[in-house]
Amino acid sequence: MLPGDGIGPEIVAEAVKVLQACAEIFSLSFEFSEAPVGGAAVEVSGHPLPEETLSLCQQSDAVLLGAIGGPRWDHLPVERRPEAAALLPLRKKLGLFANLRPVLLYKALIDASPLKRGIIEGTDILVVRELTGGLYFGEKKREKIPGGERAVETLVYTTSEIERIGRLAFEAAQQRRGVLHSVDKANVLESSRLWRETMHRLHDDYPDVQLHHMYVDNAAMQLIDQPRQFDVIVTENMFGDILTDQASVLTGSIGMLGSASIGGKVALYEPAHGSAPDIAGQNRANPLATILSAALMLRYSFDHEAAAGVIEKAVATVLEQGYRTAEIMQPGCREVGTAEIGDQVVTALATL
Numbered sequence: 184m185l186p187g188d189g190i191g192p193e194i195v196a197e198a199v200k201v202l203q204a205c206a207e208i209f210s211l212s213f214e215f216s217e218a219p220v221g222g223a224a225v226e227v228s229g230h231p232l233p234e235e236t237l238s239l240c241q242q243s244d245a246v247l248l249g250a251i252g253g254p255r256w257d258h259l260p261v262e263r264r265p266e267a268a269a270l271l272p273l274r275k276k277l278g279l280f281a282n283l284r285p286v287l288l289y290k291a292l293i294d295a296s297p298l299k300r301g302i303i304e305g306t307d308i309l310v311v312r313e314l315t316g317g318l319y320f321g322e323k324k325r326e327k328i329p330g331g332e333r334a335v336e337t338l339v340y341t342t343s344e345i346e347r348i349g350r351l352a353f354e355a356a357q358q359r360r361g362v363l364h365s366v367d368k369a370n371v372l373e374s375s376r377l378w379r380e381t382m383h384r385l386h387d388d389y390p391d392v393q394l395h396h397m398y399v400d401n402a403a404m405q406l407i408d409q410p411r412q413f414d415v416i417v418t419e420n421m422f423g424d425i426l427t428d429q430a431s432v433l434t435g436s437i438g439m440l441g442s443a444s445i446g447g448k449v450a451l452y453e454p455a456h457g458s459a460p461d462i463a464g465q466n467r468a469n470p471l472a473t474i475l476s477a478a479l480m481l482r483y484s485f486d487h488e489a490a491a492g493v494i495e496k497a498v499a500t501v502l503e504q505g506y507r508t509a510e511i512m513q514p515g516c517r518e519v520g521t522a523e524i525g526d527q528v529v530t531a532l533a534t535l
């Protein structure tokens with residue numbers, strides 16, 4: 184467990200509570216170890232990803248991360264900033280090239296979404312985002328030029344990087360409704376043209392999947408306009424970063440989206456949101472995204488579909504019973520804090 188900063192420790196504690204309850208129900212046993220990451224690690228060791236934290240992750244079967252970063256560490260140079268110097272290297276060092284984000288709209292939350300019921304009802308999307316290539320990892324530089332500076336980022340993708348994420352997405356589509364949207368910007372970017380050609384070629388191996396190519400600007404619009412058309416979306420790193428945040432709005436709150444980063448020996452599970460410093464320490468954070476990330480951990484790292492499914496059902500039950508954290512509060516519901524939502528999920532688990 185890497186609780187991290189801001190609301191991280193509060194939400195990870197709730198996920199651990201739920202995992203422990205699952206352990207009792209399914210006669211499992213988990214061994215938990217904890218290490219500092221992000222700003223919390225800067226405070227104790229001077230670096231956001233200390234060697235000991237990385238090696239603990241590498242020796243574990245799976246990693247559950249809360250969130251990192253906050254205004255207290257924003258002034259640090261980029262090589263010590265929590266997100267740039269901890270999150271990206273951690274993903275890279277664990278070889279986590281794929282980020283899976285289920286965007287599932289819970290019936291009880293339909294009215295919490297800013298979109299109309301008729302548009303979003305039935306939304307159930309899996310976004311597969313490439314995580315270790317593209318702009319965020321390409322060479323970058325800044326240089327002085329007359330009149331100011333010049334900043335350069337490099338967007339690099341290789342055929343093999345696209346193939347491995349592509350195959351994973353086709354296989355995910357085979358296990359779902361068999362529709363795959365590959366999102367790119369092939370009308371402008373060379374890397375996107377390679378992306379599109381590679382996806383097109385891979386399709387020969389997955390004739391049972393319907394493949395659609397979509398430009399990212401259109402995808403942004405379609406997600407809001409007709410989200411039900413999507414089953415699995417596969418896209419490159421930066422497009423995925425933006426589209427997954429946009430997709431989170433469909434579900435009512437970014438506090439509802441869990442994620443799994445897979446590809447290496449040890450997978451990493453984390454909520455899709457950040458450290459929410461504005462509500463940290465106030466028992467107001469929604470822990471459900473982290474609890475749902477723990478469910479993904481049971482599914483992908485521990486191959487325990489039954490336990491994963493039961494957690495997901497327990498979350499739906501708690502929402503149907505009307506329990507809400509502040510950011511998804513609706514008329515007629517009961518507003519509760521972080522810890523009580525965790526307790527209610529544990530109670531619901533015992534009844535399923």
Ligand code: NAD
Pocket residue numbers: 190249250251252253254266270437438453455456457458459460461462467468469470472508510
């Ligand atoms: P954020 O996701 O932390 O917060 C955005 C808004 O959503 C805030 O109003 C916050 O209160 C709310 N929110 C987020 N999670 C919530 C939850 N579980 N329950 C209830 N409300 C929730 O994004 P931000 O404000 O842009 O970033 C804050 C810090 O988090 C920054 O330092 C940023 O770098 C960092 N960050 C970290 C990660 C990560 O660890 N993976 C991801 C994104 C941002």
